[in-house]
Amino acid sequence: MPTAIEIFKHLPKKNCGKCNFPTCLAFAMQLANSKAKLEDCPFISEEGKAALAASSAPPIRLVRFGSGQRAVEMGDETELYRHEKRFFHPTAFAVMVSDQMPPEQVRRRAKAINSVRFERVGQTLSFDAVAVKDNSGDASSFALAVEEAASACDLPLVLVSSSPERIRAAASRVAARKPLLHGANQKNLAAMAAVAKDLGCPLVLTEPKGLNEMADLVAKAKAAGAEDLVLDLGAHGLKEQLERSSMVRKLSVKKLFRGLGYPILVEAGTGEGAVLRGMVAVMKYGGLVIFEDISEAQALPLFVLRQNIYTDPQVPIQVKPGLYSVNGAKEDSPILFTTNFSLTYFTVLADIEKSKVPAWLLVVDSEGLSVMTAFSAGKLTPEIVVKALESSAAREKSKAGILVMPGMVSRMSGKLQEQTGMKVIVGPKESSGLPKFLKNLD
Amino acid sequence: MAEVPVPKEKWSGKVGVVSLGATAEEGGSRSRKLTLGGETGMPFLSYEGVMPNRPLIAGEVLDCPGELQEQVRREFGGATEDPVAWAKAWASKGADMICLKLHSTNPEELDCSPEEASQTVLKVLRAVDLPLIVYGSGHEEKDAKVMEAVSNIAPKERLLLGHAEESAYKSIAAAAMANDHAVISFANLDVNLSKQINILLTDFGARKERIVLDPLFAALGMGLEYSYSVMERIRLAALMGDSMLQVPLICDTTSAWKAKEASEELEGHDGLEERAIWWEATTALAALVSGADALIMRSPRAAGVVLRAIDDLNGGA
Numbered sequence: 001m002p003t004a005i006e007i008f009k010h011l012p013k014k015n016c017g018k019c020n021f022p023t024c025l026a027f028a029m030q031l032a033n034s035k036a037k038l039e040d041c042p043f044i045s046e047e048g049k050a051a052l053a054a055s056s057a058p059p060i061r062l063v064r065f066g067s068g069q070r071a072v073e074m075g076d077e078t079e080l081y082r083h084e085k086r087f088f089h090p091t092a093f094a095v096m097v098s099d100q101m102p103p104e105q106v107r108r109r110a111k112a113i114n115s116v117r118f119e120r121v122g123q124t125l126s127f128d129a130v131a132v133k134d135n136s137g138d139a140s141s142f143a144l145a146v147e148e149a150a151s152a153c154d155l156p157l158v159l160v161s162s163s164p165e166r167i168r169a170a171a172s173r174v175a176a177r178k179p180l181l182h183g184a185n186q187k188n189l190a191a192m193a194a195v196a197k198d199l200g201c202p203l204v205l206t207e208p209k210g211l212n213e214m215a216d217l218v219a220k221a222k223a224a225g226a227e228d229l230v231l232d233l234g235a236h237g238l239k240e241q242l243e244r245s246s247m248v249r250k251l252s253v254k255k256l257f258r259g260l261g262y263p264i265l266v267e268a269g270t271g272e273g274a275v276l277r278g279m280v281a282v283m284k285y286g287g288l289v290i291f292e293d294i295s296e297a298q299a300l301p302l303f304v305l306r307q308n309i310y311t312d313p314q315v316p317i318q319v320k321p322g323l324y325s326v327n328g329a330k331e332d333s334p335i336l337f338t339t340n341f342s343l344t345y346f347t348v349l350a351d352i353e354k355s356k357v358p359a360w361l362l363v364v365d366s367e368g369l370s371v372m373t374a375f376s377a378g379k380l381t382p383e384i385v386v387k388a389l390e391s392s393a394a395r396e397k398s399k400a401g402i403l404v405m406p407g408m409v410s411r412m413s414g415k416l417q418e419q420t421g422m423k424v425i426v427g428p429k430e431s432s433g434l435p436k437f438l439k440n441l442d
Numbered sequence: 443m444a445e446v447p448v449p450k451e452k453w454s455g456k457v458g459v460v461s462l463g464a465t466a467e468e469g470g471s472r473s474r475k476l477t478l479g480g481e482t483g484m485p486f487l488s489y490e491g492v493m494p495n496r497p498l499i500a501g502e503v504l505d506c507p508g509e510l511q512e513q514v515r516r517e518f519g520g521a522t523e524d525p526v527a528w529a530k531a532w533a534s535k536g537a538d539m540i541c542l543k544l545h546s547t548n549p550e551e552l553d554c555s556p557e558e559a560s561q562t563v564l565k566v567l568r569a570v571d572l573p574l575i576v577y578g579s580g581h582e583e584k585d586a587k588v589m590e591a592v593s594n595i596a597p598k599e600r601l602l603l604g605h606a607e608e609s610a611y612k613s614i615a616a617a618a619m620a621n622d623h624a625v626i627s628f629a630n631l632d633v634n635l636s637k638q639i640n641i642l643l644t645d646f647g648a649r650k651e652r653i654v655l656d657p658l659f660a661a662l663g664m665g666l667e668y669s670y671s672v673m674e675r676i677r678l679a680a681l682m683g684d685s686m687l688q689v690p691l692i693c694d695t696t697s698a699w700k701a702k703e704a705s706e707e708l709e710g711h712d713g714l715e716e717r718a719i720w721w722e723a724t725t726a727l728a729a730l731v732s733g734a735d736a737l738i739m740r741s742p743r744a745a746g747v748v749l750r751a752i753d754d755l756n757g758g759a
Binding site for chain 1: 714750
């Protein structure tokens with residue numbers, strides 16, 4: 001939202017009171033707080049209305065491509081740092097296929113990209129799009145490759161070509177899939193913007209020279225009727241990528257500068273550098289990263305980084321409740337329990353591992369709260385522990401009948417013993433005491 | 443042409459500098475001293491401020507390798523059995539510093555004496571002329587004695603001793619101050635606790651230019667996002683003028699090797715070794731982007747990736 005002073009500039013300054021506020025400035029202040037409507041002013045000019053509507057639009061435009069469930073959303077971010085609120089639309093990852101590959105190979109590769117899946121803390125991590133590149137310079141080869149990729153998988157498509165004719169030919173065959181067109185530059189802008197407008201597809205603008213030149217290109221694209229834009233800042237190296245992306249984000253969300261308020265695309269290439277560019281994009285304001293190629297071993301760390309960075313800081317990441325075997329636990333190993341707040345779990349797990357003592361770790365569903373917080377909130381009670389023991393069939397796996405509880409909640413040891421019938425032992429208050437504790441547990 | 447304004451932030455504060463290692467000029471035997479910190483803007487944003495000192499990488503050396511990953515042992519070609527050979531290997535692989543962890547002193551395991559352990563420190567110092575970080579075993583009472591011995595055996599080398607935390611900082615701070623070594627202040631993932639330990643240390647008499655802060659950098663997939671945001675908040679507070687947070691930050695990324703994905707085969711996915719390297723490199727890169735001035739790393743291959751990333755982030759690649 002613009003500030004009251006910025007709004008005030010566009011008001012008629014008549015102080016007529018028809019908006020039910022005594023002065024135009026008072027009205028502007030209410031508008032800035034979203035407590036009044038612009039339409040309540042009978043004298044505002046059309047230009048003023050347009051200017052204010054534009055400046056109250058989201059600082060970074062939400063751009064969608066693809067169709068159906070797998071459609072990708074980029075942009076609509078409001079923060080510079082994730083702790084201020086959160087980042088909303090996780091950086092999307094696309095992998096490239098070339099139209100010089102035989103159709104069979106395009107199909108196989110598109111399927112392979114789509115089949116990379118990792119399950120992690122209850123989420124499926126995968127690639128988000130396939131980019132098809134016009135390397136052949138031949139309209140029918142490009143269109144064929146695009147069709148092959150489209151029919152091989154349901155992933156959204158990015159069409160990469162600098163030729164408006166070839167992009168138009170290929171995109172019209174898959175227009176229902178709403179591909180992202182990549183795209184326009186200073187030379188082909190008019191024709192490319194026309195394709196985007198005609199087919200209703202979002203458009204990538206590429207301008208490596210700098211942000212001034214990019215702002216010009218954005219203005220031209222908008223004038224040509226293309227609204228859904230994505231910016232390829234064409235950075236050489238990580239420094240330029242980080243700095244340009246940071247400037248665009250800051251200008252948009254903190255300085256109310258509208259000319260660059262669009263998602264950012266990073267062409268990562270391949271190899272070690274590509275992974276690094278992908279990672280910087282995840283942390284610093286990338287909307288979409290296109291890899292020419294990337295191995296599974298490189299993709300998983302990248303996926304997990306994205307999962308971490310885009311976590312809502314107000315909602316703790318949870319571990320799946322259940323019974324976990326540590327250090328090769330057997331029937332005679334004790335059961336330790338803790339909560340399913342991920343940091344708690346990881347700390348306790350690491351400390352049990354450090355002890356090298358085989359043990360079962362029962363993760364109780366505390367709705368993601370740590371031990372003390374869960375206890376105070378009534379999310380860690382003897383009843384809840386009993387339920388966790390039952391639902392995980394823990395006592396079938398561990399027949400030792402020993403239950404070790406976090407020392408912080410020793411107050412519930414009596415009730416726990418009563419309700420489980422197990423030998424309840426109060427563990428250390430701090431997880432770091434576990435190695436010593438477990439070694440001495442007999 | 444459009445004139446896009448440069449969104450430069452006017453920060454009132456800056457990060458202080460800490461120098462590590464002493465050359466012959468200062469009575470030590472290091473080939474050069476290293477400087478951490480000094481930033482006047484957020485990490486790697488040259489339009490906003492300067493980052494006068496490149497972030498540094500300390501290669502981890504354990505005096506008893508214990509359950510060190512087979513993959514890491516192979517990277518060092520067997521040198522991990524001997525801390526001196528291990529430290530030398532790091533020097534030849536481009537480490538800026540050595541981080542020697544004296545795990546042998548753990549009273550629940552080998553229980554080596556402070557004297558024995560400090561002899562290892564001396565041997566490493568004689569074999570390698572890089573600045574040295576020294577940790578104990580993490581056992582509070584024992585570390586107090588070990589660090590005292592370490593401080594005294596190399597009184598002129600300007601070591602960086604790890605670490606002082608709220609519940610136990612006096613003995614290690616005293617050990618560091620006795621011979622003008624630097625000390626790592628440690629706090630568990632919290633901006634206020636970080637500030638608190640620095641206040642305690644300075645009240646105790648430690649000079650701020652001898653303090654490096656470790657706010658605990660959780661590894662990728664193990665709470666990294668908490669650490670990342672805590673680091674950013676500490677750095678922002680420093681730039682906004684909070685003097686007790688205006689210290690360089692150090693992150694130990696060796697915890698990445700504890701992650702399941704870095705240490706176990708995943709069904710249906712090959713490339714464990716490659717993945718493990720990237721697990722540590724990713725953890726390290728996130729630490730750098732959120733403000734780390736120094737990293738403690740386990741794998742030279744991961745360190746290589748990170749050194750190239752630092753060059754690239756500084757515009758050198």
